[in-house]
Amino acid sequence: MPFVLLVCCVAYIGCREDVDKSQLAFYEGPTRVGFDIVLHHSDSAIVRTKLTAEKQLEFRNGNNEFPDGIVIHFFDKDGVLSTTIRADRGFYEKRTNLYRGEGDVRVHNILKDQKLNSEELFWDPSKKKIYTEKFVTVEEPDRIIRGTGMEADEGFNDYTFTKVTGIIDNAL
Template sequence: MKRYLLLLLPFIAFACGKQEIKEPLEYKGPLREVENMEMFYTENDRVKVKMLADLVYEFQNGDREFPKGIYLEFFDEFGKLESTLTANNAYYFKDQDQWRGREKVEVKNIAKNEQLNTEELFWKPADQRIFTEKFVTIRQQGDVIYGQGLTAKQDLSDYVITDPEGELEVNE
């Protein structure tokens, strides 16, 4: 019997040893998940922006991810629809108050009948500006302009293409 006890003693001593305490893992995923969201941004009791998204993840730092895309409508001071923006994927950076749209980004100016297409676009709501360093295509009435990089008003009423290409009709 003593022989068996001596053989078990190392296993018992090992089992009673210090156990390593592990630090808990910090969760970095979304705190909230919203489906079929419809949100309105207003100024002075007037709707300025309408937002639709199928899925939204909100994180602890205030950032938001829109993995199934986003649709925005921008209105003028009279409530008239000025422009729209769609993207297959979007992200809001709270600390910068800046949005990023990716994958088939499209901006339409309703009044001017113009359309911007690119693969990535940033929007600063405070400045009401959009910008990108990626390749852009702008379709106007009868004209198509290509270029690398763009800065513009969010309604596409005024824009500058950094490195433009394309042909334009000029009436003399």
């Protein structure tokens, strides 16, 4: 009987509600972690995009972070790899359905031999656009274009600059 009384006392004391609720912190870190991520998006049984990342952090609000880099492959209507985007770090915001690459961001249109380099780039899969407000360098077979702010289709076929800061013809 004394043992039962002791257990009841401990249980009663352990259930006290005099804890200061302001001392309880809400966890804001990732709720899931994935490794060697490969995500495919297909249409009419043809892969249109392929996203790969070494590590993915998923948060409670649906956002994702790719702290070790991200690579996105775009395929043309026949399923042939046409363009790649690589970034040192990647982020996905569920609310806006936007991907953001940071660090050394590189886009390569393989079919046109065009290359883009910037420190930040957004991809809007709904609008099929890529864009940035940062400084951009675009290399083509016969010229290099530098500017600030750029928008292009996701395949980096057609692009426009907000502010061109220099064009060097026949630099390559």
